[in-house]
Amino acid sequence: MNQRENHAKGGPADRLSAPAGAFHLMGRFGDQLVPAIFLIALVITLSLVSPNFLSVGNFLDIARVVSIIGIMAVGMTIVILTGGIDLSVGSTFALASVVAASLIPGSFSDAPRILAFVLPVPFAILAGLLVGAAVGFINGFxxxxxxxxxxxxxxxxxxxxxxxxxxxxxxFPTIFRPMPPLFEWFGQGYVLGLPTPTIFFALVVLIGVWITRRTTFGRSIYAIGGNEEASRLSGIKVQSIKIRAYTLMGALAALSGIILASRVGAAQPTAGLTYxxxxxxxxxxxxxxxLGGRGSIMSTVLGVFILGVISNGxxxxxxxxxxxxxxxxxxxxSAVGFDSYLRKMQRI
Amino acid sequence: MQAQSKAAAPMAVPQFNGLRSALLARGGHQLIIIALIIIVGLAIYWIQPRFLSAYSIDNILRTASIYGIVALGMTLVIITGGIDLSAGSMMALGGALAAGLLGTAFGAANPLSFPPMVAILIALAVSASIGMLNGLAISALGMAPFVVTLGMMTVVRGLTFIFADFTVGSVPGSPITFMDSLFSWLGSGSFGPIPTAAALFLTLAVILSIVLRFTPFGRSIYAIGGDAEIARLAGINVPLVIVGVYALMGTLAGLGGIVQAGRLSSVSPLMGVGYELDIITIVVVGGASLAGGRGTIFGTVLAAILISLIDNGLTMMNVPSFYQYLVKGSVLLAAVILDQWYQRHRAATATA
Structure with missing residues (x-):
């Protein structure tokens, strides 16, 4: 026990070790267990308090609203796992959305155009994503x-x-006269009865889970967050991994920004402030x-839904x-405090 | 720096010779900021002579002082290796409480009414308590300061809105507009030739500087930032120091808000939104490291002046606010990259 405590205090390596004692349950799914219970308790409470809460329509609404933050949160999870943070996502969100919007046929703004051409919708969206990725790359670099x-x-x-x-x-905001149907679908459409932002969120989550669990890149992210120096010594290209993590973050912020621009039918320069x-x-x-090295994409999905359900409720x-x-x-x-408390108990 | 090497990590202090060495010596960072203040000041003066008018300098000093007072607290927090994102909200709550408790707001419900001094003290006490709560959550639960103060930022902003509505009572989110001689003196009065706010800022800076260098509390702050575990083993009551530092941060943020309220004779519940990042920028440009253990009050004072100078200068030169964002971002980045270089060379010289 004493040895475990020393180990725990001694370095970040303990974050990967399995917990023991009374908190056995927190073993394999430990990271998700607490937020999951919290989310379920929240849903039950809100259903009891308000009869309008528990409906398919409302749940779809929550799923759509959280997608905007959720897509970015997947990228942020990867960045935070490396022990970093990205405060620029709100700005990247805005820049990518105004660039993409200005390139879309039918876009209109009261300001003089900077880019005097338009592109077919998919390419305009791609340009926005590239702008986001470029900002992320610069951050990472x-x-x-x-x-x-x-x-x-x-x-x-x-x-x-x-x-x-x-x-x-x-x-000035960029608006659309009229909005091309494909771009309208991008943020306002439905696929199999699910809102497109939710579909994008789900795809991003799946890719994020696959990256973090199944690829060398994903394992390197955890390793760097656990102990950067040790990762470097064991042959992980720390700099390249970091640059890739921030670039991915930038691209996801851009995706989110473009979806919101389509959803509200305008790209605002003030979009994403404090996001x-x-x-x-x-x-x-x-x-x-x-601190890095501990966490997962699925935990983040729960976290994002907790925030969304609270707002909605x-x-x-x-x-x-x-x-x-x-x-x-x-x-x-209190959510994070409770988690810290449990972890503290675990160590004793 | 000196206090740090005394308390936390005694290391060989290198002997320097020549200009390059002088820049790399202890006060090198401060020298660079002083040089920048002079260069930027002259550059703006060259473009816009009105810049050095008494009115303009007075204005810069007041702005620098309001940011600076809060930045003093943030310096302590950052030296412990922490951060306080609730600073901007706490400014708003401090200002709103002090102004609202006066009970003299124009066209308002004014359910409470206290003498100005009492109102200010209550506001400071509340700010201190909220800071203390931050400190408690951080030290007792071992939570990341970022998360605690991020949550507190939202909570305090909400409380500010609720309190402002309670006192003003009409349209939600409307400002508390008032007139009071004590507040006006704090915000726009003068102490001889010096603006009151600046006098207050400098006095606080001197006191905190002494506290940091010569008291056990101050040295503990550096020690905790250097390595909290070693500080604990060395017999420092880490939780107590952390709670103290965050309480002080809260008090100073509240005070900054009160001075701002006095300057404008009005408190919007939206006061100070995003200020926490400006204030962190000042502290970092002043030479503190977010990793903890490094930073000085003097550096923060200089950085507060430099940043206000740049802000004010750009406004006076009619530079659109868009470019001001670009300049702010570049200054911050340049400052830290320069500091990295400086630290590396210093380390290289020290080991050579």
Whole structure:
């Protein structure tokens, strides 16, 4: 026991070791267990409190609303697993959406056009994704090469990219006259009765799970987050893995931004403001550690749904917005606090 | 730095000669910021002579002081290796509480009414308690400061809105507009030739600087940032210090909000949204490391002046706000990359 405690205090390696003692249940599915129970308890409570909560329509609605944050949260999970963080996602979200929107036939803005051409919808979307990936690549490149803390690098790019977004749009929203049907489908359509944003979210989650569980890249992410120096010494190309993680994050932020632009029928330069905090909150509530090396995509999905269900439930229950802030903040603290408490108990 | 090497990690202090060495010596980072302040100041003056008018300097000092007061607290938090994202919300709550408790807001419900001094003290006490709660959650539960203060940021913003609605009572989200001599003195009055806010900021900076260097509390802060486990083994009451630091952070954020309220004679419940990131920027440009254990009050004071100078200068040169984002981002990035280089060379010189 004593040895275990020393081990636990001694380094990040313990995060991968199996827990023991009374918290046996937390073994294989430990990371998901607490948020899952929390989510189920939440759904049951809300169903009892409000009869309108428990309906297929409402659940589909929740699934659609959380997709925007959820898609980014998958990328953020990967970044956080490496021990990093990305504060620039909200700005990347906006830049990619305005660039993609401006390239779509029928787009209109009160500001002079920067790009004087349009592309077929798929290519415009692709261009937006590339812009996002480029921002992510730059983040990753600076973080990997300069060894400056990711918090600072992405704080700087957050301001910088937001500035670029304002420059690109002149501060005006880009709207569509009319919106091409394919682009409309991108954010507002349905596939087999499911909203397209949810389909995209599900696909991103599947790919994310596959990457983190089945690929060398995924295992390297956990290794770097667990112990960067050890990973480097065991032959993992730390810099390249980090750059790939941030590039993926950028592309996912872009995807999310473009979906929202289609969903609301406009790309706003102010879109995604403070989304980084919602995204990080989703990841952390799921149980992923900000120290890196511990967590999973599925935990994040639970975390994102917890936030979404809370928002939805409070809205249905008619709780005023300001009280919702208080409840949400307290739930974030208590969910993560409970998790920290359990972990502390485990170690003793 | 000095305190850190004393308390946490005694290491060989290299002897330097010449200019390059002077830059790499202990105050090198501060020297660079002072040089930048002069260069940026002259550059803006060259383009826009009005920039150095008494009015403009007064304005810069006031802005720098409001950011700076909060940044002082953030410096302590960051030296312990923590972070406080609730700073912006706490400014709003501090300002709203102090202003709302006066009971003199225009066209308002004004259910409470206290003398100005009492209102300010209550606001500071509440801010301190919220900071303390942050500290407790961080030290007792071992939660990441990022998460605790992220949650608290939302909670406090909500409380601010609720309180503002409670005092003003009309349209949700409307500001508390008021007039009070004590508040005006704090925000827009002067202490001789020096703006009151600046005098307050500098006084606090000197006190905290002394506390950091010469008291056990101050040295513990560096020690915890260096390595919390070693600090604990060395007999430092880590939870107590952490709670103290976050309580101080809360108090200073509340005070910053009160000064801001005095300056504007109005508190919007949206005051300080996003300020936490500006304040963290100041502290980091000032030479503190988010990894903890490194940072100085003097560096933060200089950085607060530098950042306000840049902000104000860009506005005076009619640079659209879009470009200001670009400049802000670039300055931050340049500062940290320069600092990395500086640390590396310093380490190289030290081992050579």
């Amino acid at each position: 600076i973080i990997a090469k300069s060894r400056v803390e990711p918090f600072i690098v992405t704080l700087a790019t957050m301001a910088f990219v937001r500035g670029l977004t304002y420059l690109f749009t002149g501060g 980084e905090l919602d995204v990080i909150a989703g990841v952390v509530i799921g149980g992923t550690s900000l 409070l809205n249905i229950a008619g709780v005023p917005t300001y009280y919702q802030y208080v409840v949400k903040g307290l739930l974030l603290i």
